[in-house]
Structure formats: structure tokens, C-alpha cells
Amino acid sequence: xxxxxxxxxxxxxxxxxxxxxxxxxxxxxxxxxxxxxxxxxxxxxxxxxxxxxxxxxxxxxxxxxxxxxxxxxxxxxxxxxxxxxxxxxxxxxxxxxxxxxxxxxxxxxxxxxxxxxxxxxxxxxxxxxxxxxxxxxxxxxxxxxxxxxxxxxxxxxxxxxxxxxxxxxxxxxxxxxxxxxxxxxxxxxxxxxxxxxxxxxxxxxxxxxxxxxxxxxxxxxxxxxxxxxxxxxxxxxxxxxxxxxxxxxxxxxxxxxxxxxxxxxxxxxxxxxxxxxxxxxxxxxxxxxxxxxxxxxxxxxxxxxxx
Numbered sequence: 071x072x073x074x075x076x077x078x079x080x081x082x083x084x085x086x087x088x089x090x091x092x093x094x095x096x097x098x099x100x101x102x103x104x105x106x107x108x109x110x111x112x113x114x115x116x117x118x119x120x121x122x123x124x125x126x127x128x129x130x131x132x133x134x135x136x137x138x139x140x141x142x143x144x145x146x147x148x149x150x151x152x153x154x155x156x157x158x159x160x161x162x163x164x165x166x167x168x169x170x171x172x173x174x175x176x177x178x179x180x181x182x183x184x185x186x187x188x189x190x191x192x193x194x195x196x197x198x199x200x201x202x203x204x205x206x207x208x209x210x211x212x213x214x215x216x217x218x219x220x221x222x223x224x225x226x227x228x229x230x231x232x233x234x235x236x237x238x239x240x241x242x243x244x245x246x247x248x249x250x251x252x253x254x255x256x257x258x259x260x261x262x263x264x265x266x267x268x269x270x271x272x273x274x275x276x277x278x279x280x281x282x283x284x285x286x287x288x289x290x291x292x293x294x295x296x297x298x299x300x301x302x303x304x305x306x307x308x309x310x311x312x313x314x315x316x317x318x319x320x321x322x323x324x325x326x327x328x329x330x331x332x333x334x335x336x337x338x339x340x341x342x343x344x345x346x347x348x349x350x351x352x353x354x355x356x357x358x359x360x361x362x363x364x365x366x367x368x369x370x371x372x373x374x375x376x377x
Contacts, residue, residue, distance in 0.1 A: 104355070105362045108181055108345045110188045111212075113142040116155060139238070141245075144212070148341060149191055154219050155245045157238055159209050179212055182280035182364040185342060186308040187213040189366070190277060192339070194221035200274035201225040203298055205260065205291070206281040209235045213277055215242055219249045226253060227273070229260035262290035266297065273298050276305045279364070282315045288322055296328045301373040305329070308364035316365055323369060333368035 121141055138160040146152040158179075190197070190213050202223050204214030211228035218226040228239050239257035247255060260266065276295050282288060295305055309316055323329050337343050349357040 105181065105349070105357045106178065108184055108342065108349075110146060110148070110341070110345070111179075111184050112145045112147065113156070113179075114145070116141040116143050121155075139241075144216075146188065146191070149188075149220075152191055152216070152220055154216065154249065155242070156210050156212060156215070157241050157245070159234065159238055179208070179210055180280050181362055182308045182310065183208065183210070183212050185364045186277060186279040186306065187216050188342070189308070189339060190306070191216050191220050197221045197223040197275060199224050201227075201272060202275045202277060203227040203229060203269075203273045205229055205262075205276055205278040205294065206231065207235075207239075207278070208232075209238045210242065211239055211257070213279065215239075215246060217277075218243075218253055218255045219246055223253060225273075226250075226255050227269075228255075228257040231259065231261040233259055260294075262287060262294040269298050271298075271300050274300055274303050276303070278306075279308045280310065281307070282309045282319045283312050285315055285318060288315075288319050292319075292322055292326060292328070295369075296326070296371065299371045301371060303371045304332075305367075305369040305371075307367040307369070309367070310362060310364055311360045313360065316367070320367065327372065329369040329371055331367070332370050333366060335366045336363075338366040 120143075139157050140160060141155055141157050144152070144154055144156050194217065197217055198221065200223050202214065202217055202225065204211045204227070207214055207228055207230050209230075211230070214226050214228045217223050228236075228243070230236055230239070236257055236259045243255055243257060260269075276299055278291075281291060299305070307319075309319075311317070320331065320334060323331060346359070346363050349362070350359065
């Protein structure tokens with residue numbers, strides 16, 4: 071048995087052996103997460119003293135030292151004024167988490183979310199005066215909270231289907247809301263197989279990252295996008311090809327006749343493309359284009375003409 075196979079069996083054994091389990095960070099790389107970042111965004115762990123100073127600017131009170139989370143300051147070398155505090159949930163997960171609604175956004179910030187964040191901030195003029203909803207943003211909704219701090223969007227709604235993720239989003243909002251000026255900034259649990267009458271035709275933009283990998287949820291995702299977007303509203307999706315999942319979603323979009331595909335591109339940013347090419351040289355054991363490189367899908371909702 072190979073060393074990689076042994077470690078995968080160890081991961082499974084750790085999960086199944088206890089009712090309360092710890093999926094340790096040293097075991098996470100036995101999955102496809104051997105490539106974790108394009109390093110466009112730089113997370114640095116925040117010291118206790120810095121965290122206390124930051125809390126003075128928010129309404130947060132002291133937190134339990136045993137809480138299963140860590141705060142990071144995110145910066146970006148190519149966007150010098152970009153900075154905000156983001157709380158990560160730790161690498162240990164309860165068995166309830168693993169067996170419940172999709173927990174993948176509780177594990178890490180995935181490369182597609184990193185690229186979505188970078189792209190949105192670099193093109194933040196697109197969102198000026200607009201209402202924006204991030205779907206399936208996991209424990210950080212990093213792109214959405216970044217737009218709340220670093221754009222002139224009028225409203226930002228951060229969503230995920232996992233209640234642990236959304237609880238974490240409330241903490242992130244509290245820590246950064248003094249930077250958000252007068253924006254309407256909210257977070258809520260939103261699952262794509264449910265209807266939300268209060269959100270119908272509410273948003274100019276929907277953004278999401280790596281939300282296509284469960285093929286059985288693609289129809290519900292598309293329905294949610296149609297429901298939430300205003301006529302003429304737009305969608306930005308960053309997701310790897312991951313076999314045929316991206317192409318299947320594009321086929322679903324075309325069949326629905328609810329959207330026009332404005333762009334379906336591999337190459338959409340010179341810096342990202344350069345990093346992609348450099349990573350390819352490291353070999354498929356480290357970096358797999360199909361699993362790790364996000365394609366960009368840009369959609370526009372059709373405007374139905376009344377008869």
C-alpha cells in the first residue's frame with residue numbers, strides 16, 4: 071500500500087472511530103487539496119494584542135480562548151489598500167458537521183474563492199451602487215466581505231447553506247463593519263432547494279466560487295440565481311472544470327434560456343494566467359488544472375418583454 075493510500079485510510083479511520091472527531095490539518099493534504107492557493111492573497115495570523123485593538127473599533131467582546139477559530143489579516147500585494155480581518159474555523163470538525171449539509175466551505179478558503187475575491191476587488195467598479203449576493207461562500211464569504219469593505223456596492227448579502235459557516239460570517243461582519251461605511255451588509259443561511267420570497271428580483275449581481283462540483287445541486291443553484299437576480303442582473307462564477315461539471319452547468323444554463331453567456335473563459339487575467347502556467351510546470355502531483363484552476367463564467371439574466 072502506498073504512503074498516500076495509508077494516510078487516506080488514516081483520515082477515514084479518524085472520522086469513523088469517534089462520535090466527535092478531529093480532521094487534522096496534517097491529514098487534509100491526502101485529498102485533492104494538495105494545491106491550496108495562488109498566493110494572490112496573503113493571510114497572516116493576527117496576534118492577541120492586535121485582535122484586541124481591532125475589537126475596540128467594533129462591538130465585539132472578548133471571546134473564549136478555547137473557541138475553535140483563528141483570526142487572520144488578509145492583504146494583497148498587487149492591490150496595496152486591500153486589508154481586512156477574517157475568522158477561520160479550525161481544522162477540527164464534529165462528525166455532525168461532516169454528515170450534515172455541505173461542510174466544504176468550513177475547511178479552508180479554496181483557490182476559486184481566492185480568485186473570485188481578487189477579480190472582484192480588481193474590478194470593483196462593476197459593483198458601484200449595486201446590490202450583490204454571494205452564494206455558497208462558506209465560512210468566510212471572502213469575496214463578498216471584501217466587496218463590502220473595498221467597493222461602493224450599496225448592499226451585500228453573504229450566504230451559505232451551513233449554519234456553522236453563517237455563524238462565523240456574523241463574527242466577520244461585526245469585526246469589519248466599521249470599514250463598510252453605510253452599506254447594507256447581511257448574512258443568512260440560504261439553501262438552493264428552498265424558496266425565498268423576500269429575495270425575489272433583489273440583486274444586480276450574484277457571485278460564487280466552486281459551487282458546481284455537486285452535479286445534483288446544479289439545477290437548484292440555477293433556479294436560485296434566476297429567483298434572486300433582477301432582470302438584466304449578472305452572475306460571476308469561478309470554478310474549475312472538475313471533469314465535466316462546469317460544461318454540464320453551461321449546458322443547463324443554455325437549456326434554461328434564462329441567461330445569456332457573456333463569457334466562458336480560461337484566460338481572464340494576466341497575473342492569474344501567469345501563476346497558472348508556473349504551477350503547471352510543477353507537475354500534476356502538485357497542481358491539476360482540472361481540479362485547481364478556476365474558469366470564469368459570466369452570465370446575464372434575460373429581460374423578458376411583456377406582451
